[in-house]
Amino acid sequence: MALQKAKDIVSTNPVVVFSKSYCPFCVDVKQLLQQLGASFKAIELDKESDGSDIQAALAEWTGQRTVPNVFIGGKHIGGCDSTMALHKEAVLPVAFFFMTSALDALKIGLDS
Secondary structure, eight states: OHHHHHHHHHHHOSEEEEEOTTOHHHHHHHHHHHHTTOOOEEEETTTSTTHHHHHHHHHHHHSOOSSOEEEETTEEEESHHHHHHHHHTTHHHHHHHHHHHHHHHHHHHHHO
């Protein structure tokens, strides 16, 4: 049930950060995404009643037990270090541009 919930969240949001509100690495990733203008969904596992189950399901799914656990376009990116490395390589802004363009095109296609 927790695994399906995590997969549903990831499949319905372009950018997802599974986080804990007190985690400084999570704060860093969320601040970076905000600075880049990315629209993202943060799931604060310490605030969710089934947060520990979701975290265990994420570990089973991705092999990563720690937070932040970041997904972009349905793809598991990793944690803080991986996300920051993609930013330093200038991959994140390009990914967000193409992802936003694709999502906009999909929305236009659905609206017509």
